[in-house]
Amino acid sequence: MDRKRVVIAGLGDSGVLTAIRLAPRFDVVGISLNPGLVSGQELGTRLARPDDWARNYWIAFDRFRALDGVRTVHGTLTGADLSAGTVNLRDVDGSPRVEGYDALIISSGVTNGFWRQGVLQSAPQVAAGLRSTHDRLSAARSVAVIGGGAAAVSSAVNLAVRWPQTRVALYYPGEHVLQQHHWRVRRRVELRLTAAGVALHPGYRAVIPDGFDCAVITSEPVSWSTGQPPLTVDAVLWTIGAVRPNTGWLPRHILDDTGFVRVTPELEVPGVDGVFAVGDVAATDPLRSSARNRADGLLAHNVAAHFTGRRMRSYRPPARRWGSVLGVQPDGLEVFAPNGLSFRFPAWSIDRVLQPWIVRRGIYRGVRARDQGLVTKG
The missing domain is CATH 3.50.50.60 (FAD/NAD(P)-binding domain)
Structure with a gap:
């Protein structure tokens, strides 16, 4: 057949x-x-x-x-x-x-x-995109991240940790970040943001002009519909869920x-x-x-x-987002459950256990080694 x-x-x-x-x-x-x-x-x-x-x-x-x-x-x-x-x-x-x-x-x-x-x-275009955004941000001395979701907080923390001399600030419209996560996750992540040196600015909603392309890192002043004075920094990262x-x-x-x-x-x-x-x-x-x-x-x-003709199964979505929020940090990888509780993979286990055994062998069922050959700076 x-x-x-x-x-x-x-x-x-x-x-x-x-x-x-x-x-x-x-x-x-x-x-x-x-x-x-x-x-x-x-x-x-x-x-x-x-x-x-x-x-x-x-x-x-x-x-x-x-x-x-x-x-x-x-x-x-x-x-x-x-x-x-x-x-x-x-x-x-x-x-x-x-x-x-x-x-x-x-x-x-x-x-x-x-x-x-x-x-x-193409593969060269993917590599060029990775390099250009990294280089753009590495050259900035002040960065504003706009948005309060997982992409925003992950970007803010990682930029602050990578370049501690850069002033990184996070602007978001709500009282707290991660509105779709459990309150325990919000509390934990806000503490991590502050510890990394990220300045938190709740209650800021950016004005998005008609036709604006959120796919670019900008340096023009940011205006706010919530009444605050315009903001000018070296680089603005738009992670607004568009x-x-x-x-x-x-x-x-x-x-x-x-x-x-x-x-x-x-x-x-x-x-x-x-x-x-x-x-x-x-x-x-x-x-x-x-x-x-x-x-x-x-x-x-x-x-x-x-x-x-067998019976199908139904997908049951969780009530809240869960999983990794900040990615791998110097102290390891913190993963949150839907109830907001977390467990941590220690730093030593990421390249020895998590990636080779759990991800590449377990989830992907085997990944051949190959060097991507990227060159970055900063």
């Missing part, structure tokens, strides 16, 4: 993990804007220590042993005919292509700042009013046979939490169940 073909539209964090799960049972085709996994995780580490970030979060597809049987296509999705079971794309050479499928998984992610751009990139789903290639009827893909609790797209969605692009819940809660295993089970 011919193996069923599963097309995964987007090979970010969720797409790669789902492909690893499905590869032993199906013919899997993955379509990616990047020539490898370029993770959207750990923005602070990416900005402050790009070599460290690239070692663990930028991984060429041919390094994943579990993807050896997966055909990866480097290109841009341009359309889909869900009734015919095909997706359209333009490959890296600009040539149009059509890929047929028996099941489609939409994991095309979101555009969010310069770290998740939603555009076709998320846009990468769904312009999809039929409008499967999207919600904000452009995210509608799904059932089983991660199926309602009313369309054999189409699923996972990750930041899937409207599972207000936090779109399947991107951070290892829904790849549940989705792989449900794709198989779709073909065999």
Whole structure:
């Protein structure tokens, strides 16, 4: 019997993990804007220590042993005919292509700042982007981080720790940071921000001009709708959650009013046979939490169940965000549970246990060694 073909539209964090799960049972085709996994995780580490970030979060597809049987296509999705079971794309050479499928998984992610751009990139372009943002911030003597979410606090802490001579300040509209996390996490992270030397400024809401591109680091004065005087610093990092789903290639009827893909609790797209969605692009819940809660295993089970008629499982989102917030720090990695309690991987265990055994061997099922060869300064 011919193996069923599963097309995964987007090979970010969720797409790669789902492909690893499905590869032993199906013919899997993955379509990616990047020539490898370029993770959207750990923005602070990416900005402050790009070599460290690239070692663990930028991984060429041919390094994943579990993807050896997966055909990866480097290109841009341009359309889909869900009734015919095909997706359209333009490959890296600009040539149009059509890929047929028996099941489609939409994991095309979101555009969010310069770290998740939603555009076709080569490996040199990825490297150049890492270097340019790092160099821009390393040259600044004062940095304002705008926003109060995980990307904002991670960036502020890591920049302050990396360059203690730089004045780093965090501006956010609420009374506290991390409004989608447990109060214990907020309290703990605010203490870590203060200890790192980050100046906290609650109650500041920035004015966002029409057409403003949050994907750039700026130096122009920042105005506030909350009445404070304009702010001028060397570099302004905009981490304001201006998320846009990468769904312009999809039929409008499967999207919600904000452009995210509608799904059932089983991660199926309602009313369309054999189409699923996972990750930041899937409207599972207000936090779109399947991107951070290892829904790849549940989705792989449900794709198989779709073909065999077995019972599917339902995704149950947590009430709050959880996981790592600040990334690896000099004293290790602190990971928060949904109830706000935390556990720590000590610093010595990151490169000896966590990355080689838990992540590369356990989660990714084997990653071949290769030096990314980045050169950074500062």
